[in-house]
């Protein structure tokens with residue numbers, strides 16, 4: 001059974017490993033640690049037994065929008081609803097902090113993640129050219145409550 005819970009410091013090396021498994025340009029461990037320390041209630045992991053199978057983290061913006069900073073599920077655990085569960089739980093934590101909207105960036109080629117976000121009620125509001133280190137554009141997606 002998969003459970004979603006707050007990340008603890010001891011989880012962070014496993015979160016970083018998941019990040020490296022999932023992304024071509026992973027966030028450096030120091031960035032993930034900083035996010036966890038600054039926003040502990042917005043740094044969630046999905047765990048199955050002892051295994052960390054995915055994580056999601058966010059920050060609360062001063063304009064009242066929750067920013068989904070990162071989400072990933074390790075390849076062999078995908079397509080089981082874990083990404084969706086992480087998103088919903090992170091949105092709930094952001095709502096607790098007063099979020100009235102949510103925003104995120106996604107690669108224009110990442111149709112899998114876009115489908116997840118569209119299913120959850122997000123829409124594309126903008127395209128930012130050359131957003132990623134390899135030159136790929138990003139879509140900004142947004143959901144209003």
Ligand SMILES: CC(C)(COP(=O)(O)OP(=O)(O)OC[C@H]1O[C@@H](n2cnc3c(N)ncnc32)[C@H](O)[C@@H]1OP(=O)(O)O)[C@@H](O)C(=O)NCCC(=O)NCCS
Nearest residue numbers: 022071072073078079080081082083084106112113115116
């Ligand atoms: C995006 C990601 C987090 C989805 O995680 P997941 O646990 O597989 O997602 P879920 O099982 O909760 O799927 C939720 C919905 O997303 C969509 N989806 C997920 N995987 C999909 C796939 N391979 N093809 C098409 N749609 C897909 C579907 O709409 C799915 O709902 P359904 O299963 O009822 O059809 C995962 O693929 C991942 O970690 N990708 C690499 C990292 C990444 O791209 N992160 C997002 C950066 S912006």
